[in-house]
Amino acid sequence: MSSRDIVLGRIARALGPALGKPYDAYEAAVDRGYADRHGDLTVEQTVDLLAENLADYRALVHRTEATGLPELLARLLAARGARAVLVPPGLPPGWLAAADAVRVPDLAGSTPAELDRADSVVTGCALAVAETGTIVLDGSPDQGRRRITLVPDHHVCVVRVPGQVVSSVPRALRRLDPLRPLTWISGPSATSDIELDRVEGVHGPRTLEVVLVEGADRACAGTITRG
Template sequence: MNSRDLVLGRIRRALADVPPGERPEDVPVVRDYAQTHATRTPEQRADLLAEHLADYRATVHRSTPADLPALIARLLADRGTRRLVVPDGLPQRWLSALDSSIERVADRPGQTARELDAVDSVLTGCAVAIAETGTIVLDGSADQGRRRITLVPDHHICVVRVPEQVVDSVPQGLARLDPARPQTWVSGPSATSDIELDRVEGVHGPRTLEVVLLAG
């Protein structure tokens, strides 16, 4: 008996008591597991998100709506940004303090990786942020744009609205997401390690991730 026969035999034995014609969707799945590991106030939830983002080497900033345009302008200036990708649905007020020398690059169909690699930074919103894992989820909504614009440029500024976009856990985050939309789950800057465990950042996405927690 080869490995294939062994695996198929185990599958047949596991399915021996399944009635003919039964489909997976015919059997209800009990989902009574814990939705979160603690009861937190909105402030505690935001603090936990900030802590975990920092653990993943993201840089976390806090802002009010009134201060956000100046903060974004400062972060881009500190980075030396000259070309910025801007999703179509991004609130224009967020860009109101930008230096006129910064070129705003539209998110458009057909944009190539080479074109996006020539861009310095990208600014987006998010769909949801998960405090317990320090994860930002993008779903291609109007303020986030296509997946490619957050995977190629080396610097990503992501604005998270607090408290409405911050949840405790992954199950709570999934409940807010449309599974038909293209999702990108981000936990800190893109990074990988080789066999010697030497960390290399910027392999699968931005080398630098800055998250702005926007309260109020």
């Protein structure tokens, strides 16, 4: 018997006989009546809280209307001197219409060295959590594979406001598919040693820029009415 079998056996004995689906007994025994948000924020206040917490994590936050998004993205990439930009397959084509950079497609066969030659990556997101200042990616076509947001040193992430903004992690979990490859991002990649000396860009982008764009997707604008 392997160690895995022993651990799983102990878990099964602790849960007791399952009635129906696995873990039903466990789910029934755990009280899920906790609050899923703090306070009663309006949509605008929830978006403002997201911007504040993103900035607190040292992300660079920008706001724009949908019509100004291409020019803003072009300016952000030009400011970085980005000559090659990684692009997920489903990124709306108009987003980079004004950018003067070579588009590098997200290909399964790309090596880490090839990805590292890209100066920046531009993606959408699945959700943004206001209370924690967290961006969530789920590998959808406008986000691409997880690795394209880990190798380049500069990540520009577009958040559609207000449709992709939720107030809390519990509310985010209800809208996310747990079977998708979820990546939770709170600021640029960073770590600290035992003396708390912060080093950025260790296992991901050194610079994270988040664009909060109004009107980029009117179809999802009504999905939240309260934070």
